[in-house]
Amino acid sequence: MERWNTTIHWHGLSQRMAPFSDGTPAASQWPIPPGHFFDYEVYPTKNESGTYFYHSHVGFQAMSCAGPLIIEDPAEDQPYRNQYDEERIVLITDYYNQTDEQIEFGLLNTTFKWPGEVNAVLINGVGVAKGETAGQGACKLPVIDVEPGKTYRMRFIGGTAISLVQFAIEGHHNWTIIEADGSYTKPYTLPKDFRFMQLSSGQRFDVLFKTKTVAELNGKTDYLIQYETKDRPAVYRGYGVLRYSGGKPNITTAPSTPLFKLSNHTYDWLEYALEPLKPNNFPQASEVTRRILIDNRQIGLSAEIIWQANGLNWTELLSSPYPGEEPYLTHIYKNGPSAMPNYTAALQNGGWDPHSLAFPAKLGEVLEIIWINTGSLVKNGGGQDYHPFHAHGAHYYDIGSGNGTYDPIANEKKLAHYNPVLRDTTNLYRYIDKTTAGSQLGWRGWRLRVTDPGVWMMHCHILAHMIMGMQTVWVMGDFQQVTRIPLFDAESYLTFGGSAYGNETFSPWVNHFFEDADEEEV
Template sequence: MLQTWPSLLCLSLFQLVTAVVHDESFIPDIILRVTAANYSLACQNRYSVLVNGTSPGPTLRLEEGEVTWIRVYNDMDNYNTTMHWHGLSMMVAPFSDGTPVSQWPIPPRHFFDYELRPDVGYAGTYFYHSHLGFQAVTASGPLIVEDSDDTCSYEYDDERIVYLTDLFLNTDEVIENDLAGPNVTWPGDSNDILVNGQGRLATNATGQCSLAAIDVEPGKTYRLRFIGATALSLVWLAFEGHDAMTIIEADGHYTQPLNASYLQIGSGQRFSVLLSTKPETEVEQRQFYMQLSTLERPTSLTTFAVLRYSGTTPDLTHVPSTPPLPVANTTVGWLNYQLRPLIPDSNFPTLSEVNRRVTITVHQNISSSDQLTHISWLENGYPWVETLSPTPYLVEIYEDKFDTDAAYQRAIANGGLDLDTRSFPTKKGEVLEIVWQNTGSTAGALETHPFHAHGAHYYDLGGGDGVYDSAANEAMLQNNPPVLRDTTILYPYQATATPGVPAGWRAWRLRADNAGVWMLHCHILQHMLIGMQTIFVVGDKEDVVQQSGPASAGYLTYGGSAYGNETHSPEVMHFF
């Protein structure tokens, strides 16, 4: 059964947009089922949101330039959900980004068909996760975009995924209530760092709970794909007996080879490295620890996985009494001005091309009244939380309820932020510099923030102490062309700072060519829940429709006809 909506010839992408009923004749390429159940992580039972019954969920593999349909079932009875494809730009398929500002959530016992087409040239390492509440702490999984041809000039024998997640013994509901309640309570730091869903608490020295094993053979080169799917933790890691890794990819983009003895991975970041194993003649020890430590938290947590050579049965049930590697310290500004694109990028806009600079100050506000403590994260003086947008902004644009021109004018008069919508409106085609400016909190503290952008990758201009100096930084970039990224870290360059005083920055540059509504936020889930999010609205309705096409009414209503359930098949727009 086929229903065709009035077609639109998309001037930029020359495509016909149609609405199709995805009945029993439609077979999705991938099916994901989101459930909530008691689940054992590191031998600790926790009520968790799962994908296909596990955490992490299954590894997905897509081809760049090819359309993939992924059906996500919300099999939960009491919770909405979405699925975000972390790092994919989602150009053209506007309702597939999976955020509360770009689509209505998937209601309980409904499903939604996501249309994905990774951009050519973006082959690399990604992941997917729910974008509601604290669900992403467990509802996530690896996503790999395969090269469409031989564009990768790196050779290796095999690859392994190293997927990093946090373990919190408190449930999502408890953590959300602690942060959203009238008396804000910090829910505590991670109880463990899991590798591929496995680990064991340092306090639990015996039992059947196993460390993760990364299996290798002697005399080979492996591509290790590290995925920082942690909710909170900035993770340092290195391998015992293997101090030579070569970074070849960051956030879905190949880089020139860069040697590193350790990695420092924030929430949302991904890196690929080449690791050469020892030849058989030199393998006297067949088990080596991968040591992981959390950074920038009041108490550092150290945990382990095992690099396991073939031909042995390693001990995976005990953690070493003494860590084999020294305790790690944070390298502030790690990799700044060191990563370079593998292929020269002629699209990088120079400073003279920048139309506008938007500085976003980051501030933790702490206030007390009536023996209650309220904590929120502010950007330019205001937080953004899910409840501020009862209707997704993209839906409001399609329904002509979001006046993008008026919002833009208000934003220009207010340093880039429109207070009426709490958004940062942008004209399509603008070249922007976005500067994240750390400032001392009400208590004078400074923290580390891995900032992630939806909708587009940006040129990471680096970071530093104090206040951003565009001319000085442009000189730094002359011999250090930046790499396209989607998640980079705003570091604290001082231990403390005077409340509200600038103390460290991170700068991005990008061409705003992807019309739509896109979130930019700290990827620490706890920070997001209490306000550390911003919304960039790129272009107006005409730009969105010209780029993507019209939208049926089924996308514009919660539980609308674009969302299927057991009683009806969804009416789905084919944007590609």
């Protein structure tokens, strides 16, 4: 790009082997300047096979700068390899008929302007925008091609900018989930009332999906796909086609009326349902060393609207230690232990250090992080939204969600007979549209073993909310652990446009931090 900085985040991969390659500007790396390039180091470790995706982590760029990333299992460790014939990727993304620059300007301007609802939801880059008609001109329905009598591993990827999407297929209700966010699960067949897929921005699910036999098709080879947004003021409803080979395409336009009535109870889907295929060292309540309650609320500043987490508004443009100037990781390398967040101060301030604006954690801690939904303070309106919260670095154990306030005793009773899956993106739902301004209504719980030293983000994955400051930065480990890569090897990453960033006149200096990784236990 000629005008804009950019980065790439490898969504769901821990990146603990290459801390300058997580793709988070103002947190772990300098952004890539216009006209430059950067060689990312990506080293998936043994337990990181699965469905992922990559996307820009700057502004609103991820709406169009995103793509699938599939990490294959080692040949000797493919638990479901004999249960499906082929794979299909289903990447779901949003489309606005505005540019990134227009949307970002509206969100950051003192005269705040919300971008509004999406103009389309796309399947593998294809869809029909509002006001357009499938079958006319270049507008076409998205198509997923299959063959009769096969089982497919459908890899669903939520690459949306804002949308929580439900997805159903005419005459096909056999959805068996086998993986969530890169973690294999025990096979879970969706019950009768929830025979549709649901995923929000950042989530991924792998599903075993059986197609009909030739006899069952009885000559019908096109089946409608219906998908629609949920928990938004206005619904976008789109259609596609599941198309069997060997037949003549006969569905080219959308139906006049919806085929399905999909659920509005988004918060019931898969809660306390998925369990790990293998034991995953889930920490019991007795192991929790610290519980951090994070209150998420929307407030108005004059004509500007922002989001806060425990009173902290953090963006990649207006961030500390030096707003808009220095990423945390490079700042720590260049300034030594004094640049580390103050752990004691953070304990007294809702988990974050008021000087560095970062959440510190010690290796070996077991954190219980409770994300709380709070009624909007903008004009005391009390409005609520849903938030798909995403963690960089190590995955967390999702311990569930609920309406009202978090009750650890009641939730522990649910966990007594349920082993959570390791995840990286789960939803803080809204249970009603509005509540009393400032009151808490709804929570999402995580448990996290702090194992990966570095600078990692946790944030809402709705792009507009990120731009409005719904992000947190966590510094995990002490100074020696965070700066475990020697300064000599890190120097090329420490300045904007430094020698790790190439352009048309010189190649970047690239360090391979994991050349000896095979000798480690990963």
